Every structure is written in C-alpha cells, then in structure tokens.
Amino acid sequence: MGDGHPECPRRLSAIEDALISRGIFDFVKHIDAPKIDRHSLRLAHKAHYIDTLISQIPGTGYHNIDHDTRLCPDSLEAAYYSAGAGIRAVDGIMAGEFDNAFCAVRPPGHHAEKITSMGFCFFNNAAITALYAIKRYKLRRVVVIDFDAHHGNGTENILGGRFFVRYWSSYQKGLFPFRDENKKPKRNISLHPLNAGAGSDEFRALVGINLIPWLNRYKPQLIILSSGFDAHKDDYMSQLNLTDEDFRWVIEKINDTAKRVCDGRIVSILEGGYNLPALGRCCADQVKILADL
Helix, strand or coil: CCCCCCCCCHHHHHHHHHHHHCCCHHHCCCCCCCCCCHHHHCCCCCHHHHHHHHHCCCCCCCEEEECCEEECCCHHHHHHHHHHHHHHHHHHHHCCCCCEEEECCCCCCCCCECCECECCECCCHHHHHHHHHHHHHCCCCEEEEECCCCCCHHHHHHHCCCCCEEEEEEEECCCCCCCCCCCCCCCCEEEEEECCCCEHHHHHHHHHHHHHHHHHHHCCCEEEEEECCCCECCCCCCCCEECHHHHHHHHHHHHHHHHHHCCCCEEEEECCCCCHHHHHHHHHHHHHHHCCC
16 A cells, blocks of 8 residues: 555565464465455445446556555455455365464455445455355354454444344444444444553453353354454554453453354454554464464
C-alpha cells in the first residue's frame, strides 16, 4: 500500500523470521494458498462489488479507496490468495490432512463488508471461510472469534443474522471503525468492547468468564480465529495493553476447548498486528501451540 504504510510485506517476513528463530519453521507443514474462485467470493460479497474492485485496479501506481486503503496493480491478486487460504485450510481439516491451520496472509479481511472495502481490507477472509465451511461441508455450528483491537465491522455486516454461524468479538471501544455501541447487534453476534487502557485482567476475565463457557455450551464444529495482534501493548494502533503471555494464554484456552468440542478444528487467519517484533513473537507462539510443539 506504499512506503510507510503499516500493512506492509514486512509483516509476513517478521512472522517467518520468528518461526525460524524459534526453531518452529521446519516442524510444521507449509502449504501455498490457492486463489479463491469467484463463486466462493460471492458467499460474502456482492457481484457488483467484486466487479467494481476489478475495474479500479490501476495499471501503475495506486488507486485510493479511502485515506488508508488503496489498490496497487497486484493488490487483488494478493487478496485472492489471502481469501483462498482459509478455504484450503477448511478442506485440509475436513479431509483429515491436518487438525488445524494458521493462515499467514495479507491483506487482512475483517473490515471488508458485503459491498465495501476499508481498513486495509478488500475481501473478508474469515467470513468467507465460515460460509464456505457451512455450504461445502454442511456444518451447522461454526464460530468466528475475533480478538483484534479493532472491531470486525465487516464480519458483523456479513454474518449478522446468518444461520449456523456465531461471531464473538473483543475490541477497543471508540477505536476505528467507530461502531455505535447503542446499535443492537443481531442475535448471532456477541460483541465485547474494552475501554482504552484495558489489559490482561480485563481481557482474561472476559475470555474466562464469557468466551470459554460459551464455547463449551455451544460446541462448535469448527472454530475460525480472526487473529489480530494490534491489542499488544507495543502496538501503536490501539491503546490496549495485552502482552505476549496474554495472547499465548487465549490461544491455549481456545485450543484446549477446541480439542474437547470439535476435535481441535481451528482455522486461524491473520488480521492486524503492526509492531513487527511483537507480531512475529505472537504468531510464532500461536503456531507452536496449535502444532503442539
């Protein structure tokens, strides 16, 4: 998206470097994501929206969608692979090829609505993955958990009111995309705004008292994580104060629960996280936990 933009290629390099330095890289299976097909994109996005995006791809330089979201000539090509990663992960899990997956992808997706790009996002990777699993494998209890510092307005927009899927989101109140907290969400949407300055105690209480008991009751057949790490205390994109230990703790809790209720079926998809050292460490920890290393 241009020099100095936080959503940059170095994010994925930081994750790979952390996996290598921790001695994890060679002990997990690496799969190149396929490009998503148009039919799967349309599970979450309107045809005219997809066509409009395609028509806006510049031959050179950038096309600005808004003040912080822009297309370069290869942006949609990258977005096709980013959205395809979750689908490949679902197929592999359902075929018994592997138990779970972490999708190291960019651009992120959880701000992309049915007909709107925003917040660095073009296609909603997590929503597409959930709807694909429901349609292709007839799953009837799919959960999307989003702990990015920013509310996944796109995921709420796409999944709100849908049968067979539930969306649980923690995020910083009053932060982009500035959700109106007085607006009542659909019944399948569970939102948990945290005040600026909140840290380990507030987050762990929310997960331990609300999320984990709810997962045990609902017994999802598949868990999809919108894994954003910009709630980290070192990340300048929010005023939340989570630590490496908090992110390890929440993944351990979700992973342990998944093993009990859905044979460990987790598809984790990268969202935010813009402090590169913290992003690398947290993603490496997550991969290590999911891989039982």
